[in-house]
Amino acid sequence: MLGACATADQQGSASSASTDSATSGPKYDVLITNGRIVDGTGNPWYKADIGIAQGKIVAIGSLQNASAARTINAGNRIVSPGFVDLMGQSSFAYVADRPTAESRLRQGITTHASGEGWSHAPQNRFTQPDPEVADGRSYRWTRFSEYFDILEERKLPLNVVHKVGAAQVRRVVLGDNDVDPSARDMAAMKALVRQAMEDGATGLASSLIYPPGNYASTDELVELAKEIAPFGGTYFTHMRNESHDLLGAIDEALEIGRRAGVSVHIYHLKAAGNGNWPLFDKAIDKINAARASGMNVTADIYPYINNGIGLGSFIAPQHYASGRAALLARLDDKQFRDFLRAEIEAPGNVWENWYQNVGSDWGKVVVTQTADNIDSSIVGHSIAESANILGMDVWDTFFELVKAGTSVAPQSMNDGQKRAALNQPWVSVETDTAPANPATSKSTHPRAFGAFPRVLARYVRENQWLSLEDAVRRMTSLPAQSVGIRDRGLIELGMAADIVVFDENRITDTATFAKPMQYAKGIDYLLVNGELVIDDGRNTGARPGQVLRPRIGN
Structure with missing residues (x-):
């Protein structure tokens, strides 16, 4: 594989990249040269070039004399498989608000796995009372096959699996x-x-x-x-x-x-x-x-x-037995508030009490997102600080923010x-957060913008808890294996050309709790299915992503 050149054709692949460039144009669609390949297996990096054609990796080796429609000189930077986010929440965000993808792409993420207890399908009139709207069009669906058709018709900037x-x-x-x-x-x-x-x-x-x-x-x-x-x-x-x-x-x-x-x-x-x-x-x-x-x-x-959690989760789950709306309707009752406060403050482990988990300290619960009718200046501040900003008692602040559907980040x-x-x-890596667009969203948890670069900057470069190769494995082949996508997560012949080129000394997260809507730095090139979505640090606007449908059994 590391000799003069290894190609997919040598393994029996029927790729158009095998035709002679002198008679039929460039041999490759994209050629990445002078890179240090961290292949996703955890093995040490090696020097090689990569030839890409028809969205696949078709050659790895010494390709300096090859021709291509586009050549990227990696300049000794790291070339690795694109990162796989094991739990990225909503994928409809890529349809309804297309720029949200940049919060993922600038982390090097090429595949987004969607769905926790909630998922985009199945749906009925109760779970989807109103249609989803994107660019003035209304969408309804009942099953995944219909939802996948919508995603494919609208086109995706990265791959999704559900x-x-x-x-x-x-x-x-x-x-x-x-x-x-x-x-x-x-x-x-x-x-x-x-x-x-x-x-x-x-x-x-x-x-x-x-x-x-x-x-x-x-x-x-x-x-x-x-x-x-x-x-x-x-x-x-x-x-x-x-x-x-x-x-x-x-x-x-x-x-x-x-x-x-x-x-x-x-998770x-x-x-x-x-x-x-x-x-x-x-x-x-x-x-x-x-x-x-x-x-x-x-x-x-x-x-x-x-x-990251909904602030309403600080209330014992049994109070939601008749639905969230029924609980919220009772929160203006002072007697009920007093009862809930006493229950939350009481010592003991009858239920997962997040107030106790932060040491009964509202100063350790940071507001990450809240409703439009709430003063937005509280975002990035603790519940205790928010009470001062709003001029309210801290427990009244808590109940009002629960009513507003506030999200928080308890330490x-x-x-x-x-x-x-x-x-x-x-153990692999995830964001556990929906993608976000700084132009349309007020705030979010900083992991929506910085989780993957933060691993490389903090855990690899600064703390040296992980080798670069092992960190990449945990962000590529390991999560790809977990979600059953066998053609991603490795730099190998025949694999889909989801590839990231980054500077290991420069990659870093910039998002903080005070300013979470900030893109990571250091992702210079990003290819999804062989097409550039980040080109020399610029978002190309391309939408080459696919809905991935793992089928292992029948």
């Missing part, structure tokens, strides 16, 4: 209330999961701290997960607890995987709350024991000690658990 949400399926069949499914309901829910997999979803995803996802029993989740098994799907989960009962939540996730016969992936592995930090090593031991027994279990993290983790996670070969 999971079907367990809570989404529950909402379609049962609504938002805390009810148990009947046998007929369960059959309908299972049929929707099976349909999603037939349409091209990559697995089932749950989010078990948010209503109505938290109403699902273990048995319900097992039955849904059984439907993804014939397709080789994975069970992805934001677990039921990430703090005092972290180990019990891992046990549940493993039980679901074992009983359904599927792989398990744990944003953490031990939230300083009193719970000692649980993290035990959590890693539990996952390693499951892997040693032959079970495929993986996880991911984001490189921040502040997580619930430490750097020690991030490093401990990255000592495990099965």
Whole structure:
């Protein structure tokens, strides 16, 4: 492979790149020369050139005399596979507000995996009461095949892959209330999961701290997960607890995987709350024991000690049993507010109490996003600071911001658990945030703009917790494997040409909690399916992305 030249033709590929350039024009569509290739396997970098044709990598080696329609001199910079974001939330943002893609592209992300407990499909009139609107056009759909048609018709700037949400399926069949499914309901829910997999979803995803996802029993989740098994799907989960009962939540996730016969992936592995930090090593031991027994279990993290969550999650989940609207309607009642405050302040671990997880300190809960009717100057400030800005009591501020649908970033983790996670070969990287456009969004968590460059800048260059090669593996081949996309994540012959060229000494995140809507720096070139979307640091506006439909089983 590293000799004079290795080409796809030498492996039997029928590529147009094999024709003679003297008679039929350039041999390659794009040629990347003088790069240090970090191929995504974790192996040390090597020097080579890359030839790309028809969206594929068709040659790797010494190609200095080859011709191409476009040649990029990497100038000794790093050339790696494009990064795969394992949990990037909404993909419709690329349709409704096309510039949102830049928050991903400037991180080097070429594939976005969408879906947690919620997902874009299935839909009905309850889950999608109003059509989605983009460029004056209205869109409705009921299943993934229809949604995928919309994405492909509108064209994407990067690739997307989707999971079907367990809570989404529950909402379609049962609504938002805390009810148990009947046998007929369960059959309908299972049929929707099976349909999603037939349409091209990559697995089932749950989010078990948010209503109505938290109403699902273990048995319900097992039955849904059984439907993804014939397709080789994975069970992805934001677990039921990430703090005092972290180990019990891992046990549940493993039980679901074992009983359904599927792989398990744990989103944003953490031990939230300083009193719970000692649980993290035990959590890693539990996952390693499951892997040693032959079970495929993986996880991911984001490189921040502040997580992101809806402020309403600080209220115990049982109060959402009749739906979110019913709870919000009661929040103007002072007596009810007093009851909730007492419940939140009470010591004990009856439920995942995020107020306790930040040490009962509103100064450690940063506002990342809120409604238009709230003073926008509170964004980037803590709840305690926001109360001073708004001239209100801190608890009244809390309840008013819950009513406004405010998102926050509680400081619930430490750097020690991030490093401990990255000592495990099965931990990859995610943003856990929807893409955002500085021109249309007020604010967001800084990870929406900086997660992947932050790993390279902070964990590789500054802290030296990871080698460059291992960090790239965790952002490319490992997450690609987790979502079942076998033609991405590696610099190898025949792979899709999703490629990033970056300066390892210059790449950095610039987004902060005070100023989160700032693009990362250092991504010089980015190719999606062989087409440049970032060219010498400039967004080309190209939209060569694809809807990826992993199909492993039948």
